Each structure stands twice: as structure tokens, then as C-alpha cells.
Amino acid sequence: MLSQQDNEILTRVGPGTPMGALLRRYWTPALLSSELPAPGCDPVRVRLLGENLVAFRDGTGTVGLIQENCPHRGASLYFGRNEDCGLRCAYHGWQFDTAGNCVDMPSEPATSSFKERVKARAYPVHESGGIAWTYMGPADTMTPFRDFGTDSLPQEHHLAAKLQCYCNWVQTMEGNVDTAHISWLHSWNGAADIPDDGSDKPGYPSNRMTWKFWLHDRAPRLEVEDTWYGFRYAGLRTTPNGHTNVRITEYVAPYSTIIAAIPYNTRHLMVVPIDDDNCWRYTFDTTIPANPQGHGGAPLFDYGPFETPFTRRVGGITPRNYLAEADYHIDREVQRTTTFSGVADFVSQDLMVTESMGPIYDRSQEHLGTIDKAIIRMRNQLVRSAKKLAADDTPPPALAGDFRSIRGADKILEDGQDWRVLGTDADPAVQEAEAAIRQPAAGD
Ligand code: FES
Ligand SMILES: [Fe+2]
Structure with missing residues (x-):
């Protein structure tokens, strides 16, 4: 549990709050580049960290992100003309x-220099990987853009998408560092009957077989290791054949996670607060896939019997077809007989549990168990960083480094193998896949 005071620090992101100040030190996704498809296109409203902004792409193709209310008398610039x-x-x-800058003030006399003294609040924008990122902190503490691998990604390989979640950003983040819930929320009875395809042995199991593992061992052991960028943690499960399956998830301060995948994964899931009560869940690729069917070099995750927007490689704004108002279309008969949740859509299963906590859950009411180790670590790191920044301007963690070497991973351990090497530059599976990416395709 958290004290109510720390819960406030953790969750509130508006201007002037400790967490809001921390988050403003990082480059943050403001919107998808595809929302501003061409020079001179329609402007877009952007609400970010509790601030109302408007984004536009000017005649030269440059993206602007400025305060929504006009500095003159406050009309929304969203209704303005993009010239x-x-x-x-x-x-x-x-x-x-x-x-x-106010570049024209045609309502004032031609001789007036008033426009030189009027400025709209504007944030710098850097487009990378199909996302327009911004920096909203003090100008003198701005650090270079954190490149997760997208800066060198050719445009034809950009795949960025976002999905709105109607709850506080930390609740959504907590789901991303909670490997235990896949054995429950996302489970289905049929997983027990998946035939053993021979991959329940040291090495890389098939995606299909991992469903079997999650159902077989529903109380994973968690091991958490701090890193320069946050932490990585392993969820260890015993397989039906008595081996150890490990799922390694990365947490990159402050917003991002890379979920475990076979053999490894570089696809970021970044949770960006719209305000205290809402967030966007961005996903974006950071490498050219070694396997063209997969994301970020990893094969596609197997979604079992569930619907999901993520089985298709589609960018853009993911529609929300499952909402709280409709109880996420829960089917009680299916829940009784077939799947644990009764909700047909995989991602909406997550949304059902995180949004149902309420916009901001009072964490002084909860009871944390051993499966919550990674969640505790994430909260502690965030609250500590926010408090230190507020107390004596201690710079936040993970402002710089080689973010391209951070990878989630999933494997059945060899005898005596340490999970800590998996997904790192020293992992042979990583070296092999990266060599395949560099290899020119036949006929080139
Ligand atoms: S309110 Fe925008 S120009 Fe007057
Ligand atoms: Fe989930």
C-alpha cells in the first residue's frame, strides 16, 4: 500500500505537481505524426499532462505545439486557420x-510593434518513429531526444499506435509490470488441452505453448533487478515438464515498458498522461523486424482465442469498442465455461480491470502480495525521483544512455543459465537476430 500523500505524488501530473515536474523533464509523445498528415492540414487538439494545447503542421511541414487559448483573448486556436x-x-x-511567435497582428495599426511582445506558450517537437514528441520542462534543463531506436528507422518501418485509457496513467503502467495477471485475467480453459509440440524444453518454446505454462503455474516467482534506466524483472514459472520458463519485462523511467516476448522484444508500450484521470497507451516499433511477421524482431504474440487490435500491424488511433458503459461486453456464460474474464477482446480485459479501479485508486486501501514486487519497485522509483527533484533539483534517472540495448525476453532456461543475460547485447539470440536484420535480403 501507499500512503495517501505518496499516492497523490505518484498520480498527479498537472503543472506545479512533483510528478508533473518529473515527467516534464523527459521527451514525451504528444501525438502521432499521422494525425497531422500533410503541411497545412487541419490542426489537432492535444491534452497532455493536464495542459490544453493545439498541434499543427505548417506550410513547410514543421510541427508546432502551442497553447490552445489564443494569447489575445483566449479563443481556441483549434478553430484557427492553418496558413x-x-x-x-x-x-x-x-x-x-x-x-x-506572433508573426502577424492585422487587427492593430501597421506601425504597432505590439506583436513582438506577444508570445504563445510553445513546446519543441521532434518527430521520430511515427510520433511527434515534445519536451515540456524548463528550457535550461532540456536534454537531447532519447532515441529508443526510432531515429534511424526508415519511414516505411514506422508503426506507432495509441489507445485511450479512461484512468490514471499509473494504473495502466501497473498492468504492464504485472506478469502474474496473464495466468488469470487473460487465461482460458482450452490452454490446458494445447498438445505438447515438443518445445517444453530448455530453449525457445512456441508462442502457443506459453499459454499452457501460464495456466500450469499461476503463482510466478518474481526477481527484480535495478538498472540505469529503471529495472528489469523476471517472472519465473515451472513448466508442465518441470523446466523454468522466464518472462523478462523492462521498465524504462518514467513511462515505458517492454513486455516479454520470444525470443526478445524491443517494442515499447508507453503510457502518457492526458491528465490525472486519462492516459494514452502508445506502442511503437524501434527496429526493422528480423521476422517480417513480427514486431521489433520478435514474433507476434499469440492471442489465443481472443480478439485484439494488435494482431494486425495497424498504426493510428486504435478504436475503443469495449467501454465501461457496456460492462466491456462481458459474457457471463463464457466466463463460467470458457475464459476467465468473459471479455472477448484481449486488451479490453486489461482495460476492464484497470478502469474499474476508478480514475485514481486510493492505494492506501490495497493489500500487496509477493506477485506485486515489480509494481512496488516502479512506484518507489517514481515517487523517490519526484521527491528528490522537488527537494534539491536532483536530475531524474534515464535522461541519457543507449536505450536501443533494452529488450524484453522470454525463454525456458538451460541448466544453470542466469536469466539476467537474456535480451542483453550478450544474448546469442539477440546477436543472431540483429545480424539477420543487417544482412541484405536476397536479390538486393
Ligand atoms: S482571441 Fe485570438 S486574435 Fe483575438
Ligand atoms: Fe494484460
Whole structure:
């Protein structure tokens, strides 16, 4: 559990809050590049960390992210005209460029220099991997863009998507570092009858067989290791044949996780607060897939009998077809007989449990068990970083480093093998797949 005071620190992200100050020190996804498809296209409303902003792509293709309310008398610049040199307010025609400068003030006398003294709040934007990222912190503490691998990714390999979650960002994050729930929330009875295809032995099991493991051992042991960027943790399960299956998930401060996948995974799941009560869940690829069927070099996850928007390689804004108002279309007969949740869509199973806690759960009411080790570590790291920044301006962790070498992983351990090597640069599976990516395709 957390004290109510620490819960407030953990969850509140608006301007002036300790966590809001921490999050503003990092480059953050503001919107998908595809939401602004061409120079001069329609502007887009962006709510980020509790601030109302408007994004636009000017006539040169540069993306601007500025305050939504016009500095003149507050009309929403969302209704403005996106003209060559910037966004022009629909009320009296004041125009602002991507840096927030007022570049035209046609309602004032031609001799006036007033426009030079008016500025819209504007945040810098860096487009990478199909996402327009921004930095909302103080100008003098801005660090270079954290490249997760997207900066060198050719445009034809960009795959970025986002899904809105109607709850606080930490609740969504907690689901990402909770390997235990796959043995329960996402389980289905049929997994017990999956025929043994021979891959329940040291090495890489088939994706299908992992369903069997999750159902066979529903109380995984967790081991958590701190790293320079946050932590990585292993969920260890005993397989039906008595081996040890390990699932390694990465947490990259402050927003990101890389979920375990066979043999390894570089696909980030980044949770970005819209405000205290809502967040976007971004997914984006960071490498050219070694396996063209897969994401980030890893084969596609097997979603078993469930529907999911993520089995298709589709970018953009993922529609929400399963909502709280409809009780996520829970089917009680299916829940009694077939699947643990009774919800047909895999991701909506997660949304059902995280959103049903309420917008911000009061963590002083909870009772944490051994399966919650990684969640505790994440909260502690976040709260500690926010408090230290507020107390004496201690710089937050993971502002710089080689983020491309962070990978989730999933394997059945060889005799005496240490899980800590899996997914690192020293892992032979990583070296082999990266060599395959570098290898020119036949005919090139
Ligand atoms: S309110 Fe925008 S120009 Fe007047
Ligand atoms: Fe889940």
C-alpha cells in the first residue's frame, strides 16, 4: 500500500505537481505524426499532462505545439486557420508560428510593434518513429531526444499506435509490470488441452505453448533487478515438464515498458498522461523486424482465442469498442465455461480491470502480495525521483544512455543459465537476430 500523500505524488501530473515536474523533464509523445498528415492540414487538439494545447503542421511541414487559448483573448486556436507561416486565430486574425511567435497582428495599426511582445506558450517537437514528441520542462534543463531506436528507422518501418485509457496513467503502467495477471485475467480453459509440440524444453518454446505454462503455474516467482534506466524483472514459472520458463519485462523511467516476448522484444508500450484521470497507451516499433511477421524482431504474440487490435500491424488511433458503459461486453456464460474474464477482446480485459479501479485508486486501501514486487519497485522509483527533484533539483534517472540495448525476453532456461543475460547485447539470440536484420535480403 501507499500512503495517501505518496499516492497523490505518484498520480498527479498537472503543472506545479512533483510528478508533473518529473515527467516534464523527459521527451514525451504528444501525438502521432499521422494525425497531422500533410503541411497545412487541419490542426489537432492535444491534452497532455493536464495542459490544453493545439498541434499543427505548417506550410513547410514543421510541427508546432502551442497553447490552445489564443494569447489575445483566449479563443481556441483549434478553430484557427492553418496558413503557410502558422496558425491564425479565427477571432481577430493574430497568427502564431511553430515557435509560438506572433508573426502577424492585422487587427492593430501597421506601425504597432505590439506583436513582438506577444508570445504563445510553445513546446519543441521532434518527430521520430511515427510520433511527434515534445519536451515540456524548463528550457535550461532540456536534454537531447532519447532515441529508443526510432531515429534511424526508415519511414516505411514506422508503426506507432495509441489507445485511450479512461484512468490514471499509473494504473495502466501497473498492468504492464504485472506478469502474474496473464495466468488469470487473460487465461482460458482450452490452454490446458494445447498438445505438447515438443518445445517444453530448455530453449525457445512456441508462442502457443506459453499459454499452457501460464495456466500450469499461476503463482510466478518474481526477481527484480535495478538498472540505469529503471529495472528489469523476471517472472519465473515451472513448466508442465518441470523446466523454468522466464518472462523478462523492462521498465524504462518514467513511462515505458517492454513486455516479454520470444525470443526478445524491443517494442515499447508507453503510457502518457492526458491528465490525472486519462492516459494514452502508445506502442511503437524501434527496429526493422528480423521476422517480417513480427514486431521489433520478435514474433507476434499469440492471442489465443481472443480478439485484439494488435494482431494486425495497424498504426493510428486504435478504436475503443469495449467501454465501461457496456460492462466491456462481458459474457457471463463464457466466463463460467470458457475464459476467465468473459471479455472477448484481449486488451479490453486489461482495460476492464484497470478502469474499474476508478480514475485514481486510493492505494492506501490495497493489500500487496509477493506477485506485486515489480509494481512496488516502479512506484518507489517514481515517487523517490519526484521527491528528490522537488527537494534539491536532483536530475531524474534515464535522461541519457543507449536505450536501443533494452529488450524484453522470454525463454525456458538451460541448466544453470542466469536469466539476467537474456535480451542483453550478450544474448546469442539477440546477436543472431540483429545480424539477420543487417544482412541484405536476397536479390538486393
Ligand atoms: S482571441 Fe485570438 S486574435 Fe483575438
Ligand atoms: Fe494484460
